[in-house]
């Protein structure tokens with residue numbers, strides 16, 4: 314298993330389609346990433362996770378992979394890729410590839426051969442007869458709406474697709490599927506890739522029989538099945554686990570603590586770390602993502618505290634993140650995208666970067682980018698959003714309700730182009746961007762990053778602090794002020810050193826309990842000038858103090 318240290322690393326996530334276009338077709342490309350490597354390097358990160366740029370029909374923006382070992386011409390060539398690896402390497406940064414192994418595109422040759430009747434490839438997928446009365450094998454729902462079973466008229470059968478109808482689930486019980494996936498990972502390792510992110514990897518094991526879910530969408534039948542651990546151990550042993558310097562992260566959809574600890578524990582030889590999403594479900598407590606609810610501070614705090622404490626006890630390891638290409642921008646979601654945008658962006662960064670785990674920064678987070686603010690369905694691109702729009706409309710929701718929800722929840726919120734400068738297309742493209750640029754690029758862009766008060770400098774400083782202080786890398790987590798309605802505070806402790814983090818999550822000043830911040834401590838970072846005595850926290854104030 315990789316013996317590589319995780320606590321001093323940071324990862325930058327790139328959504329290539331929206332990062333930097335270099336040929337004027339309005340779509341970001343690999344040469345665009347190469348062009349911006351110096352910018353990324355300035356931040357001080359170690360790894361670049363790029364979401365999929367393999368050949369794909371782009372129904373799900375590349376998560377419908379049609380060939381795992383090639384580059385989609387829209388993004389560039391294999392030579393561009395090799396150059397990217399080499400250029401990143403010169404700057405001390407490594408690539409993390411996105412491996413989408415729960416499903417592949419129905420245009421992938423495996424599925425095409427299965428459709429043509431090849432029994433070898435048929436067994437790569439989960440194909441079943443329907444139930445009497447023209448019903449699919451079970452009532453499970455796809456994550457993007459509708460049945461999770463796609464109909465195959467030629468044979469009157471169904472194939473499982475937990476996501477879009479163009480994404481057919483792979484049959485991990487079949488050893489040839491596992492061989493093929495190992496082969497893909499080894500292919501990219503040979504190209505110099507040093508990191509892997511495994512898409513919805515806790516869903517790869519499916520039950521022996523397909524029963525109806527009488528009280529849900531079916532996810533309890535395929536989430537965290539015991540065999541996932543076996544499959545991951547095998548993948549580890551046959552691919553990345555043979556090397557000391559490769560890191561891995563599993564995207565865990567609704568995984569529980571016990572399984573998360575096993576996926577990421579050092580002793581279990583599965584993955585280096587996991588993304589869990591429990592801290593982001595705090596604004597749809599009833600489980601319906603599209604319902605508008607204010608975020609519940611107490612739930613957020615309780616969630617972070619429980620997972621930090623329990624993961625440490627079990628020796629699991631977290632990938633720390635506020636959002637990614639599937640989630641709204643965090644400053645719009647639980648910060649303040651208006652008056653206190655800068656303060657709240659820095660505050661949220663402080664909370665996250667002080668925690669135990671490896672921090673991930675999503676492109677644009679380091680300049681405090683906000684939600685898209687799209688007002689019309691023609692501006693949206695995401696398949697999930699388009700499906701939900703139709704569903705909500707057919708349920709009789711008003712335009713106000715539907716757009717209210719999309720503007721807060723759509724995945725497109727995080728997918729608008731990176732805001733490099735204050736021009737009309739934000740420096741992203743010379744052509745027409747595939748998705749509209751947020752008009753606030755006039756004010757929010759990378760041009761002010763030299764300013765010592767910029768959000769960019771703040772992120773840079775947080776990453777540098779992590780690299781400098783073992784207490785941030787390895788310290789034990791101690792929750793503080795569990796019941797305080799406005800402040801999130803915790804301590805990290807290591808070898809007599811004590812790091813205290815205290816953050817005000819709201820736009821009003823709040824009292825700070827006496828003695829919480831050590832009087833003798835040194836302020837490592839804060840989003841406000843620190844002088845005089847501390848008896849309160851200003852709006853969205855964050856402070857990190859070290860003692861010892």
Ligand code: TEU
Pocket residue numbers: 373376377413456476512513564566602638639697
């Ligand atoms: O996401 C998996 C996932 O469960 C989500 O975060 C998903 O966006 C959500 O369920 C929709 O409500 C991963 C990828 O990150 C995502 O972009 C892909 O669409 C998905 O897998 C399928 O490959």
Ligand code: CA
Pocket residue numbers: 334335336337338339340341342387
């Ligand atoms: Ca392009």
